[in-house]
Amino acid sequence: MPGPSAGPPPTVAAGGLIVVDVSGKVRRPGIQHLPAGSRVADALRAAGGVREGTDVTALNRARVLADGEQVVVGMPAVQPAAGGTAGGGGEGAGQAGPTTPVSLTTATVEQLETLPGVGPVLAQHIVDYRTEHGGYRSVDELREVNGIGDRRFADLRPLVRP
Structure with missing residues (x-):
């Protein structure tokens, strides 16, 4: 199965295997050794x-x-910070950032939307970049995502991790 054509191929452990951590609501969570090119x-x-x-x-x-x-299965989206600017259960641009850094490598579109200034379109751009480039190796790669300029990057940088 060929990988994505854009960008460098994902790093591969010895023997053509990759190592992933599957956690959450699966029968046997833990480290999995899979052939390179494997899918979720x-x-x-x-x-x-x-x-x-x-x-x-x-x-x-x-x-x-x-x-x-890391593949996280069935876990709730990251919640806004307590005492933040989020309204009483409202959604959208008024939400505070997450309480722990959001992983650019594993976050769902919904989890990315909890970040300030990130709506459904930008969240999808972040996921698309991840798919095309085999993940995020650095938070700085977020600058290359369509729709993220210097100001938005400065706002997001402390709230995300690769």
Whole structure:
């Protein structure tokens, strides 16, 4: 199975294998050794499958995995910081940032939307960049995403990790 054509290929461990951490609502969470070019669906199978009743609609099961990546299954989106600017359960631009840094490598579109100034279109651009380039190796790569200028990058930098 060939990987994405744009950008460098994901790093590969010895023997043509990648190592991923599958966590959350799977039958056997933990480290999985998979062939290079494996997809999220392959990692889920290796972890014994998703637990019954788990919603995986936000998980792109067709995405090609990168070595060292974490796949989080069925966990709630990152919540806004307590005492922040978020209104009483409202959604959108008024939300405060997440309480812990959001992983650019594993976050869903919904999790990325919890970041200040990130709506559904920009969140999708962030995910698309990740898919095309085999993940994020540095937070600075966020500057290359369509729609992120210097000001937005400065706002997002302390709230994300590769």
